[in-house]
Amino acid sequence: MLKNLKQHTKKLTITALAGLTALSLVGCNENEKTGDSVTSEEKVKVSLYSTGSLNVQNFWEEVIPLFEQENENIDVELVFLPAGQGGQSTMDRLLAAKKANKDSGVDIYEGGLEDAIRGEEENLFEKLDESNIENIKNIEENNMKGTQNLAIPYRASAVVLAYNSDNVKEVPDTPEDLYKWIENHPGKFAYNDPTTGGSGSSFVISTIYNQLPAEAMNIQDESIMKDWDKGFEILNDLEPYLYQEGVYPKKNQGTLDLLANGEVDMVPAWSDMALEQMNNKLLPENTKLKQINPGFTGGPAYLMVPADNDEQEKEAAQEFVNYALTPEVQKVVIEKMYGFPGIKWGLLDEELQLEFESVSGKYRLFNGGTLGEELNKRWQKEIAN
Amino acid sequence: MIAKKQKLLGIAMVLPSFLSLIILVVWPVFISIKQSFQNEENQFTWDNYKYVLTDPMMVNNFKYTMLVTLISCVLVLIISYALAAYLRFSNSWFSKVISRLYFIPMFIPGIIAIYGFINMYRDNGWIARFIGSENMPSFVYDIKGLVLMNLWFNIPFTTMLLLSALSAIPGSVIESARDVGAKKLTIFFKFILPLSYNTLLVALTFAFMGIVGSFTAPYLIDKNAPQMLGVSMQQHFSVYHELGQSSSIAVILFLMCAVVGFIYIKNMMKNESHS
Structure with missing residues (x-):
């Protein structure tokens, strides 16, 4: 048995070592990737930071491929932090990057209104209006209240x-x-x-x-x-x-x-x-x-675009936010996520409107x-x- | 030349674990300690420790954590020791079967075990269906459930440790004692227990450290208050966003483990100097 135990420990050590090596390799890989996106010009890579329950993650995994199909030159990477597991850290990251005058790596951020307000003092987020995001005109005006155009309420629950x-x-x-x-x-x-x-x-x-x-x-x-x-x-x-x-x-x-x-x-x-x-x-x-x-x-979930993006990332990020406000994506909000749409009900099918009467x-x-x-x-x- | 190569190889083999220890453990520990002495403006303060050590809620959490840990550790050691002794000294087919099965819980992912446990023991779970839900004491959302879960997580490894210690006791020692007429209890207290005492201490250290800082089981099984420190720490960190307070809880938890670790190391050194 003692021998067994020794063998076990040996195996464990080897596995742990292998795991660590793999981890450090993954780390390197990631560095390479980010380095890549700066140099390559044909494809813009933007990172979407989002948090919430599993349905939010499923939603983005559905929407992002649709978006990438329509915009072949944009590559959206989803960084998803499950609720209660440090979603706040994204805001901290943005604030820290702002202080250090660096790119936070966060190109699109999904969060609450309090984040937009917190970011206002520091000019963390870009102002978004119809000049850069055309589909803002689709949004229920009531929901835009209090956002000071720093955050786009793209859905609600x-x-x-x-x-x-x-x-x-x-x-x-x-x-x-x-x-x-x-x-x-x-x-x-x-x-x-x-x-x-x-x-x-x-x-x-x-x-x-x-x-x-x-x-x-x-x-x-x-x-x-x-x-x-x-x-x-x-x-x-x-x-x-x-x-x-x-x-x-x-x-x-x-x-x-x-x-x-x-x-x-x-x-x-x-x-x-x-x-x-x-x-x-x-x-x-x-x-x-x-x-x-x-x-x-209840309330809307908001999309924000951090102000530290370079020109290309900025345009790609805006394109993405604009896309989130199209009836196609809003249909996904309703059908896959069972959320309330962020755009006016009148822009959607009547059938969909009926389904939501009870809530x-x-x-x-x-x-x-x-x-x-x-x-x-x-x-x-x-x-x- | 060969010696040099071997030396380099040795260093190369140690380096990954050493570096990852520095990057993943030592550095974050250092940051936590620093943070625990800082307020929101990054100025030096004792306030976090004052809060953690005097706030009635936190004091209750500490007491509760110690209670759960002690009960669990004692039960784990008693049950594991009994199991290990049985496996060592019995040659029946049943003991052979058990000796191949007892470590299975180690291969079941924790979170799956916990949800399985909840389905088994909740007020209208599988057991309640057999014995009737009115006869069913509350296990889930109760300290009883948490202690049971800790037993599940800790018994296999502790038994493994103890069994290897008991197996190392030569059968001849026990047989010769028996030959000169020593009773079973005498053999146990004079030979078996002293010879496995060190391993018992090692097992206690492992069980203590695992349980005192546990998070998933108390988070999902225990009631809302008082909380285990792991749960409270997570709450202060990601719900209240009180970095300083959660860091000071972490430091205190670390000190608690350090005390147990110290006792263990001291004992080890004492034994080495004896032998």
Whole structure:
């Protein structure tokens, strides 16, 4: 056995060595590649940095080849960072490159509005308007508000209630109805840990800001934090009636799994994730979605073009953003991603518009910037315990 | 000439691991330590450590991490030792089968094992279907589940270590002790345990370090609070974006492992000077 162990260690060491060597080789390779793109003139290479759940990655993997077919001289490389695994680092990278006056290597960036706002002071992103991106005229004007033309809302999604229609007969219409439903059906509702996924976070934010005037969602001043008490009280009161008297599964998928295996009957979920999984039969057929009124938060996803690109990259990046706003890509948004289109509904087929009636109720936009982090911290301290 | 070549070859073989150690481990550790003493404006501060060591939530997280680690380590050592002793001293067909099967968990990717575990033990999982969900204690989203998962991850390797130590004890020692009339318990405490004590310590070190810094299992199986330090560290880093605080958690975690490592090395040196 001892001999065996020795052999094992030997094998392990060799494998580890081989792995490391391979790693360092890959490293070299990458360097070569980037070096290449600077010298070769016929093909422009741009990197798209994006984050989110798997459906976002699948979406880009569908769209990028379509784009490259139409624009043979542009090569788009997708750098995808799954949600909660350092998406923030892309912003840090951009900021660091700006300070050092270097090219960040990020040519197109998909992120939230808070990133665009954070980048504004540093002039991180390029202004985009109809002169460089023609299809901006297709965008729903409401969504362009607050972007200062630094970010293009190319799609949107919202958090809705997903429920088991066999067990839930009286579907709540308002947040108050929902809280009553939860109390009357102990253990049958779950929202995920808001620090790990947007749907739980939306439930928490909506609950807290429903107790405040509607404009409060746009306040980024810390003085509003003391007004959160009432909402936190509601969350605390709800806890004994939640799944396992207050277990908050990790990630958006965590609660959807509970719904799928029948442990709970109702969860807040991203409309796009839920629709996609219903379509792939990952959620049972009795699953239905509904937006309550006032709605949960949701919002657009934005494309930004960093200002540190050279002329060629800039044009290619703009071309790509423009392409994302064409009806063809928007159809992919709807059909493959089950997201809301970023362009006016009127520009799309009527059939597609009908499909979305159940969830297209009005979602709200939380624009509290870094207050979201403070909210998470307080949730972890007061509710998770 | 040949000697020189061999020397160069030796260096060439060591270099990749040495360089990767410097680039992938030493350098990031250095950055973390530096960051743990910095505030957002990159100025020197003790605030991160003050927060990590005094905030009630963090103190609870520390206590909880130690609790989970200790329970898991003790259980792992007891179970593995019993298993290894059985495999060493029994010649039955059953022990032969087990000796070929016990390390299978090492070849199952962690995340798959965890999801399998969740499906098996969740409140309406496979086991609950057999025994009825009202008889089923909660394992998932509970410390019980986390400890069970740690057993799954640590028993095979620990057993392997202990088994090699027990196999190294010559059968003649035990037989001669038995011949002069030593009882089984006496043989165990006077011969077997002392002769495998060092390996036990090695196994404890490995189990401790693996469990204290674990992330995936507590992230997916455990409840929301208190948290294991690995989970809390990730939360401070990528949810709150508190680089300094997460770095100081990392440094403290590192120190905890260093203490255990120190005890282990000290013991090793003591033994070497004895022999």
